[in-house]
Structures are given as C-alpha cells and as structure tokens.
Amino acid sequence: GFARYLTEPVVRLERTMTRVMETSDLSLRAEVRFSDEIGRLAESFNGMVSALDEAYARIKDYAAEAVHSRRRERKVRSIFQKYVPATVIDQIFERPDSALTGEERVLTVLFSDIVGFTGISESLKPAEVVDSLNHYFERMGGIILEQSGIVDKYIGDAIMGFFGAPSSTGREALDGVEAALRMQEALGEFNRWQVAKGRPPFRSGVGLNHGAVTVGNIGFEKKMDYTAIGDMVNTASRIEGLTRYYREPLLVSSSVWKEVRSRYPCRFVDRVAVKGRTGAVSVFTVRREVGPSEEKAWKYFHAGIKRYYDRAFPEALRYFAAAAHPGPRGSGRRPLPFPVPGLHQESPARRVDRHDGDVGEVRPGSGTIFSCSGRNYTV
Numbered sequence: 001g002f003a004r005y006l007t008e009p010v011v012r013l014e015r016t017m018t019r020v021m022e023t024s025d026l027s028l029r030a031e032v033r034f035s036d037e038i039g040r041l042a043e044s045f046n047g048m049v050s051a052l053d054e055a056y057a058r059i060k061d062y063a064a065e066a067v068h069s070r071r072r073e074r075k076v077r078s079i080f081q082k083y084v085p086a087t088v089i090d091q092i093f094e095r096p097d098s099a100l101t102g103e104e105r106v107l108t109v110l111f112s113d114i115v116g117f118t119g120i121s122e123s124l125k126p127a128e129v130v131d132s133l134n135h136y137f138e139r140m141g142g143i144i145l146e147q148s149g150i151v152d153k154y155i156g157d158a159i160m161g162f163f164g165a166p167s168s169t170g171r172e173a174l175d176g177v178e179a180a181l182r183m184q185e186a187l188g189e190f191n192r193w194q195v196a197k198g199r200p201p202f203r204s205g206v207g208l209n210h211g212a213v214t215v216g217n218i219g220f221e222k223k224m225d226y227t228a229i230g231d232m233v234n235t236a237s238r239i240e241g242l243t244r245y246y247r248e249p250l251l252v253s254s255s256v257w258k259e260v261r262s263r264y265p266c267r268f269v270d271r272v273a274v275k276g277r278t279g280a281v282s283v284f285t286v287r288r289e290v291g292p293s294e295e296k297a298w299k300y301f302h303a304g305i306k307r308y309y310d311r312a313f314p315e316a317l318r319y320f321a322a323a324a325h326p327g328p329r330g331s332g333r334r335p336l337p338f339p340v341p342g343l344h345q346e347s348p349a350r351r352v353d354r355h356d357g358d359v360g361e362v363r364p365g366s367g368t369i370f371s372c373s374g375r376n377y378t379v
Contacts, residue, residue: 207240
C-alpha cells in the first residue's frame with residue numbers, strides 16, 4: 001500500500017549501496033524516479049560513486065605509469081651501471097638537475113698500472129690479451145668497489161679509481177690503501193691463473209694521493225664521465241709511475257701517509273720534484289705488516305734520515321748501514337731490498353742523478369743521495 005510506496009525508493013537505494021560495497025563496482029548507479037528528498041539523496045550517491053570511479057581510474061593510470069617508470073629505470077640502471085657507478089646513478093635519479101654540475105671534494109685517488117705491458121701484449125695473441133686484461137680488471141676493479149671506491153676509468157692497461165665521492169665514508173685514505181694492498185695480494189692469485197694459461201705473469205704498481213679535487217659528471221649530454229680532475233689527480237698518476245723507479249709496488253703521498261700511519265706500517269722512500277709541481281713531494285711505501293727484522297731496519301732507516309737532515313753525516317751513515325744489515329753479524333742475512341743512503345765525498349746537493357721522464361724530475365738541491373745497486377736517489 002501507501003507505506004510500501006514511501007519506503008520502496010529507500011530500499012532500492014540501500015540495495016544499490018550494498019552491491020557497490022560488496023562488488024566494488026563503481027559503475028552501478030541508484031535509480032532516481034522522483035525529485036523529492038529520496039531522489040536527491042540517490043543523485044548525491046550517484047555523484048559520489050561517479051567521482052570515486054574517475055579517481056580510481058586515475059589511480060590505475062598512475063600505478064601503470066609508475067610500474068612502467070620502474071621498469072624503465074631498472075633498464076637504464078642495468079645498461080649504465082656498466083659505465084657509471086650505481087651511487088652516481090642514484091644521485092642522478094634523485095637530483096636530475098645536478099647531472100652536469102661539479103663540486104670540490106677531498107678524495108683519495110688511486111692509479112694502478114701493469115709494468116711492461118707492451119712487451120707482454122706483443123707476446124700474446126689479441127684474444128689472449130683481451131682475456132687476460134678482462135680477468136685482471138674484474139679482480140682489481142672488484143676490490144676497488146668492495147672498498148667503497150669508484151672505478152673511474154681504464155686507460156689502456158691502467159686503472160684509475162677514487163674514494164670519497166659521490167658520498168664520503170670519512171675513511172677515504174684508509175679505504176684506498178686497503179684496496180691497494182688487496183690488489184697487490186690478489187695479483188698473486190691472478191698470476192697463478194695467468195701462468196696456468198701459459199701466459200707471462202703481471203707486475204703492477206699502485207700510487208695513491210689524497211686531497212681536494214673537482215669531481216662530477218664532466219662532458220656533454222651525449223657523452224659524460226663521472227670523474228675527478230685536478231693537480232692532485234695528476235700527482236697520484238706521477239706517484240704511481242715512481243713505483244718502477246724505486247722498485248716498490250705501492251707508493252703513497254705524505255697526505256695519504258698522515259691519514260693511515262696509525263693503522264699501517266709506513267716507510268719514507270724519497271722526496272721528488274714531480275713534473276708539473278714546484279715543490280718536492282714526499283713518498284712513502286705501505287705494508288699490511290712487517291716482520292721484526294724489517295721493523296727494526298725501518299727504525300734504523302728513519303733514524304738515519306733524521307740525522308742526515310741534521311747534517312750529522314757519520315752518525316747517519318751508521319744508522320743506514322744498520323738498516324741495510326739489521327741481523328746480527330754472521331747471521332747470513334741479506335740486505336733488505338730498499339734504497340739506503342750512502343754518503344759521498346762530494347756535496348750531496350751537487351751529486352745527484354737527474355731522472356727525467358713522464359713521472360717527474362729529480363733536481364739538485366732537493367736533499368739526500370740514496371744509493372742502491374749503483375743507482376743514486378734523491379731525498
């Protein structure tokens with residue numbers, strides 16, 4: 001009757017609401033028969049459901065775009081991580097406007113080079129050269145990455161890496177030295193693989209420097225390198241070149257030495273006038289550990305250096321002789337394999353050998369004569 005006539009629109013509206021909630025079908029609409037209060041309530045419900053339907057459609061579009069963007073980002077990452085460090089890619093995605101900017105940072109820069117690689121490559125087939133280099137780079141580059149470093153580039157058979165960018169660990173020099181020591185240790189394992197292939201073993205030198213550089217994405221839109229540039233980088237390369245001259249597999253600058261001397265045994269090697277710099281550069285070698293005899297020899301050596309600078313030459317000579325033969329008399333110990341100063345009748349400032357070349361130049365007046373195997377070195 002009349003009661004049913006009044007309540008039927010409300011019942012139909014309630015059923016539509018229930019179906020929408022149960023099915024999540026936002027295309028459903030309530031029937032509007034009259035323009036009374038119930039009809040206006042049904043129209044409001046329909047408007048709300050329509051707005052929800054449009055919002056849900058936009059959300060689905062956004063979600064689809066987000067999935068597409070993530071897939072595209074993963075694809076970009078997988079391609080460019082072969083060429084650009086993952087941390088740099090993260091930085092570019094987070095701040096695209098910073099892609100072509102540079103900044104000054106304090107880094108530790110590492111250079112490593114294979115000694116005599118030209119001769120080695122001439123004795124191998126091209127495919128063997130590539131195979132050996134790839135195997136070598138995989139091991140050495142992996143160590144740099146594991147020590148929070150970045151492999152900047154491969155320059156022929158050389159590796160350039162750095163520590164401290166794009167984010168700093170606060171222990172860049174320690175990470176760099178640890179990487180260098182691990183690279184020297186891994187070289188033995190690599191050479192066993194190399195010899196098993198019937199190929200000559202590699203010898204490498206590593207040089208490290210620490211200081212301020214300009215670092216960033218350098219280039220243009222179609223070709224960029226995330227790299228470090230500056231005088232400090234050039235000096236690191238020169239220091240690496242000196243490893244052949246001093247027959248030391250690892251040399252570091254005084255700025256690195258100051259950062260790591262409390263953690264690793266270090267020995268002063270020389271002061272050299274590096275090409276491109278006006279002042280002399282002190283270089284040191286670093287070990288993971290030294291035995292008692294070598295530690296004793298190093299102490300004698302450093303004591304002799306101090307006395308030499310004090311111009312107490314006879315006393316310095318006694319310490320240098322003790323450094324060369326740290327064992328007791330009659331022990332049969334051989335001299336330790338590092339240059340030991342020898343004092344000559346001529347003025348040390350005048351008697352020097354000039355060392356001209358790409359790694360730098362030793363000039364008269366920069367200090368002490370070091371003699372080893374008939375060769376003179378300058379401090």
